[in-house]
Amino acid sequence: MKLATLLVLLLAVQTLGATTIRVVKGGTVAQAFARAQAGDTVHIAAGVYQETDLVIGVRCTVLGASGAVIDAHKRGSSVISVHADDVLIRGLTIRNVAVAYTEDNAAIKVYDRRRITIERCTVENGYFGIYLSKSEDCTIAYNVLRSSGKEESSTGNGIHLWTSRNILVEGNDVRGWRDGIYFEFVHHGTVLSNHSESNNRYGLHFMFSDSCSYKHNAFVNNGSGVAVMFTHEVYMEDNLFQDNWGDAAYGILLKEITRGHMVNCRFVRNSIAIHAEGATSILIEGCEFRYNGYAMRMMGNCIGNTIRNCVFDGNTFDVTTNSTTSLNTFHRNFWSAYEGYDLNKDGIGDVPHHPVRLYSMLVEQIPSSVMLMHSLFISILDVAEQVMPSVTPETFVDVSPRMRPPRSRP
Amino acid sequence: MIDITSLSKSFKHSHVLRDVNVHVPDHSVTAVIGPNGSGKTTFMKCILGLVRPDSGTISINGISAIGSAQGRRELGYMSQIAQYPDNLTPLDLFAMIERVRSTTSTRKTALIERFDLGPHLKKPMRALSGGTRQKVGAIIALMFEPRVLLLDEPTAGLDPISTGVLKDLIMDTRANGATVLITSHVLSEIQELADRAIFLHEGTKVFDGTVATLLAQTGDATLERSIATMMLDAQQKQRAS
Amino acid sequence: MIGKLLGFALKDIARSKWVLLYVFFFILLTEGLLRFTAGEAKTVVGLMNIVLLLIPLGASMFGTLHLHNSREFIELILTQPVRRSSVFAALWLGVVIPFLAAFTLGVGIPMAAHGLIADPTIVALMVSGNVLTIVFFALSFLVGIVIADKAMSMGVAFVMWLFFAVLYDGLILWVSVQYADYPLEEATIAMVVLNPVDLARIVVTLTSDHAALMGYTGAVFNQFFGTMRGILISAGSLVLWTAVPLWFAKRAFDKRDW
Numbered sequence: 003m004k005l006a007t008l009l010v011l012l013l014a015v016q017t018l019g020a021t022t023i024r025v026v027k028g029g030t031v032a033q034a035f036a037r038a039q040a041g042d043t044v045h046i047a048a049g050v051y052q053e054t055d056l057v058i059g060v061r062c063t064v065l066g067a068s069g070a071v072i073d074a075h076k077r078g079s080s081v082i083s084v085h086a087d088d089v090l091i092r093g094l095t096i097r098n099v100a101v102a103y104t105e106d107n108a109a110i111k112v113y114d115r116r117r118i119t120i121e122r123c124t125v126e127n128g129y130f131g132i133y134l135s136k137s138e139d140c141t142i143a144y145n146v147l148r149s150s151g152k153e154e155s156s157t158g159n160g161i162h163l164w165t166s167r168n169i170l171v172e173g174n175d176v177r178g179w180r181d182g183i184y185f186e187f188v189h190h191g192t193v194l195s196n197h198s199e200s201n202n203r204y205g206l207h208f209m210f211s212d213s214c215s216y217k218h219n220a221f222v223n224n225g226s227g228v229a230v231m232f233t234h235e236v237y238m239e240d241n242l243f244q245d246n247w248g249d250a251a252y253g254i255l256l257k258e259i260t261r262g263h264m265v266n267c268r269f270v271r272n273s274i275a276i277h278a279e280g281a282t283s284i285l286i287e288g289c290e291f292r293y294n295g296y297a298m299r300m301m302g303n304c305i306g307n308t309i310r311n312c313v314f315d316g317n318t319f320d321v322t323t324n325s326t327t328s329l330n331t332f333h334r335n336f337w338s339a340y341e342g343y344d345l346n347k348d349g350i351g352d353v354p355h356h357p358v359r360l361y362s363m364l365v366e367q368i369p370s371s372v373m374l375m376h377s378l379f380i381s382i383l384d385v386a387e388q389v390m391p392s393v394t395p396e397t398f399v400d401v402s403p404r405m406r407p408p409r410s411r412p
Numbered sequence: 413m414i415d416i417t418s419l420s421k422s423f424k425h426s427h428v429l430r431d432v433n434v435h436v437p438d439h440s441v442t443a444v445i446g447p448n449g450s451g452k453t454t455f456m457k458c459i460l461g462l463v464r465p466d467s468g469t470i471s472i473n474g475i476s477a478i479g480s481a482q483g484r485r486e487l488g489y490m491s492q493i494a495q496y497p498d499n500l501t502p503l504d505l506f507a508m509i510e511r512v513r514s515t516t517s518t519r520k521t522a523l524i525e526r527f528d529l530g531p532h533l534k535k536p537m538r539a540l541s542g543g544t545r546q547k548v549g550a551i552i553a554l555m556f557e558p559r560v561l562l563l564d565e566p567t568a569g570l571d572p573i574s575t576g577v578l579k580d581l582i583m584d585t586r587a588n589g590a591t592v593l594i595t596s597h598v599l600s601e602i603q604e605l606a607d608r609a610i611f612l613h614e615g616t617k618v619f620d621g622t623v624a625t626l627l628a629q630t631g632d633a634t635l636e637r638s639i640a641t642m643m644l645d646a647q648q649k650q651r652a653s
Numbered sequence: 654m655i656g657k658l659l660g661f662a663l664k665d666i667a668r669s670k671w672v673l674l675y676v677f678f679f680i681l682l683t684e685g686l687l688r689f690t691a692g693e694a695k696t697v698v699g700l701m702n703i704v705l706l707l708i709p710l711g712a713s714m715f716g717t718l719h720l721h722n723s724r725e726f727i728e729l730i731l732t733q734p735v736r737r738s739s740v741f742a743a744l745w746l747g748v749v750i751p752f753l754a755a756f757t758l759g760v761g762i763p764m765a766a767h768g769l770i771a772d773p774t775i776v777a778l779m780v781s782g783n784v785l786t787i788v789f790f791a792l793s794f795l796v797g798i799v800i801a802d803k804a805m806s807m808g809v810a811f812v813m814w815l816f817f818a819v820l821y822d823g824l825i826l827w828v829s830v831q832y833a834d835y836p837l838e839e840a841t842i843a844m845v846v847l848n849p850v851d852l853a854r855i856v857v858t859l860t861s862d863h864a865a866l867m868g869y870t871g872a873v874f875n876q877f878f879g880t881m882r883g884i885l886i887s888a889g890s891l892v893l894w895t896a897v898p899l900w901f902a903k904r905a906f907d908k909r910d911w
Contacts, residue, residue: 249871251865295866318866368837369870370829371829372870373825373841373871374826376701376854378702378822379819379822462910464910481734481735484735489732495725495728496726499665512657512658512730
């Protein structure tokens with residue numbers, strides 16, 4: 003690139019007190035941001051701008067035209083830092099964020115701000131993608147976030163929120179990060195219709211983030227699935243957890259979660275669809291568990307949870323536990339493994355279903371016996387146990403198992 | 413010729429053959445006779461190598477027959493009940509034996525014709541009658557002009573014409589100087605064919621010599637009478653001991 | 654000589670229709686599983702269960718039965734100038750080769766048609782099926798030769814299958830429960846390696862998606878099978894399970910009276 007041929011072309015148009023600043027090919031975004039006054043709009047035309055460490059210091063709107071790219075060449079720190087409230091950034095593409103192990107460099111970083119909107123932006127090859135800290139009333143919507151970090155340590159998170167309130171995260175497509183969407187100390191967040199796939203660790207990861215809701219999201223083929231911890235009042239509806247398969251992969255890991263509500267979620271082909279530790283007072287209803295290794299692994303410290311109207315179909319293990327007693331309730335679920343009958347034709351099986359197989363108990367207690375998986379001897383043992391239960395917990399029971407799956411949602 | 417010394421064989425706890433010493437010369441048909449269970453078949457199978465004797469030696473034309481396949485090169489055998497692999501045809505069987513011996517039989521076609529086996533050559537063995545299978549067995553035994561021919565109840569199940577053919581072939585074989593060993597329940601047949609006899613009783617050789625000697629020894633006119641006398645003698649001796 | 658005899662043994666078995674039945678069974682089974690089960694993992698597991706069950710059972714029963722049914726063939730050949738060891742080798746190869754081919758084609762054709770022939774789990778499954786065919790025909794020949802009574806030897810062959818395919822796992826489980834307080838990974842590896850059926854099951858499972866469900870123990874096993882030492886020990890076990898029964902069977906065949 004020959005710097006000698008650069009032309010500075012900044013056109014300022016005064017209209018009704020607010021100015022529109024245009025950055026075109028050959029100009030710099032940095033100068034535009036520096037010139038911007040409160041209420042201004044910065045238009046960035048198509049072209050690649052080799053810049054980094056840009057700062058938005060005043061309330062303004064930044065609009066990227068189709069093909070407007072800021073390429074940081076892995077230099078500097080965060081590419082755009084927002085130091086003002088009421089900023090809208092739309093349509094920009096940011097690529098090659100510098101990797102730093104001591105600093106959380108992001109494509110767009112927001113620190114201690116209000117009412118920031120970042121939408122329809124694209125991040126390619128970021129370290130972190132969009133990073134919000136101590137901020138409120140923000141929207142992150144319809145962004146496409148891509149990273150190609152091969153290792154967990156050399157990648158940050160796609161959407162990273164720390165100590166924030168009332169944030170809407172909607173319609174983003176997040177792939178290839180450490181965690182796709184990461185919340186820590188976030189309250190009243192709403193996560194809608196996002197697609198988080200092929201992230202090295204978790205598709206969604208949150209901790210200490212009470213009163214958030216997650217709807218219509220898909221978490222697919224992430225290294226370890228989804229992990230949510232130490233949180234109250236979680237609402238999850240119509241999320242898809244699919245193909246999260248591996249030694250330590252979960253459809254969703256629920257750790258110390260209380261008063262949650264999970265509705266109409268689908269778990270397909272995960273090695274462990276739900277792993278629950280210290281989960282209490284959670285209502286899981288209308289969910290589907292299909293072709294998972296373990297559909298539901300509930301440790302003994304899970305208390306007062308209710309699982310109803312769910313579908314358990316084709317899982318290697320439906321429910322396993324390390325405890326002989328259960329203080330959880332299963333009712334009106336459909337179990338493909340159920341072999342009872344329905345004489346009065348009310349759609350509910352006349353004999354209770356015990357979803358915990360003898361073999362799954364064995365595996366919990368004697369891990370090495372997992373090597374007998376698919377052994378004929380084990381199948382015979384399981385059948386014998388079904389006929390005459392002696393070891394499996396009597397209290398892990400669905401007294402009203404459905405003969406058919408509940409009618410699918412509209 | 414076949415030389416057998418100190419041949420003994422027992423199955424589980426019963427002694428089937430005890431210290432049998434026999435010399436079977438060339439140019440002769442020797443009948444192995446004795447009541448049921450006297451060890452005739454075991455005796456024949458020992459020579460064939462199908463049964464492994466506990467002790468003793470067997471040589472066929474000077475080649476040891478125990479643990480060696482070479483002795484069987486000059487040997488033809490026809491078994492008591494002709495059983496063959498179900499799915500192979502007579503042609504397959506002949507071809508197999510030719511390949512196993514790495515030679516072709518110059519006599520095969522003539523034998524097939526004499527036994528009138530032509531129409532059955534391409535049928536699987538399982539589809540053939542007992543008599544027809546017996547013919548196949550006879551051809552297998554004779555197709556390489558054996559120097560030693562072992563026949564265990566060869567005419568059982570054969571029709572009279574084929575029986576006649578077989579007898580003629582046996583006599584031809586002897587005429588060519590071969591050693592022929594035969595067991596049969598049809599004593600007239602033995603009288604007709606055999607010039608020597610070995611009499612086995614409870615696994616022990618009771619008599620070994622020419623048929624003429626046998627007749628002279630018992631003083632009977634026919635072989636049938638003579639054998640009956642010999643059996644009774646053997647039983648009495650056994651009771652006495 | 655073995656080659657000549659083998660030709661006829663193969664011809665005999667080729668006409669028996671059993672082998673053809675076996676090919677069609679595996680084609681239908683594999684195709685059926687591919688079509689009617691949800692997901693490749695399920696297909697593999699279903700196929701594996703049947704392969705691990707049926708191949709040892711089939712080889713045990715058919716091998717023993719075949720020896721008894723081949724009595725005429727054996728007696729005929731043994732009256733010819735042929736060494737017994739050649740007859741034995743031809744007999745064994747004459748049944749093992751068709752069954753190896755039948756299994757490989759029966760599973761391989763549908764898998765190839767669905768483009769799955771290079772899938773590591775399918776490869777592991779097909780190799781395992783072949784190895785089990787070899788091992789169980791060696792064992793069943795020993796049973797068939799040592800026990801002259803047909804019904805008795807079929808019974809023993811069945812019990813032998815029952816032991817390897819079912820009871821042995823009960824033994825592993827019993828040991829695991831008895832010594833639950835100790836780390837059992839290495840003992841389990843030792844026990845698994847000693848049973849060809851278990852060895853096949855674990856190797857196939859570990860190459861499949863289900864390895865992820867096996868946690869720490871699975872990792873220990875994976876590590877074992879990933880080392881040259883582990884591969885050699887496993888292969889050694891399988892070779893022994895073939896060679897030792899075959900050697901005893903050949904010895905018994907040499908000494909046997911027909």
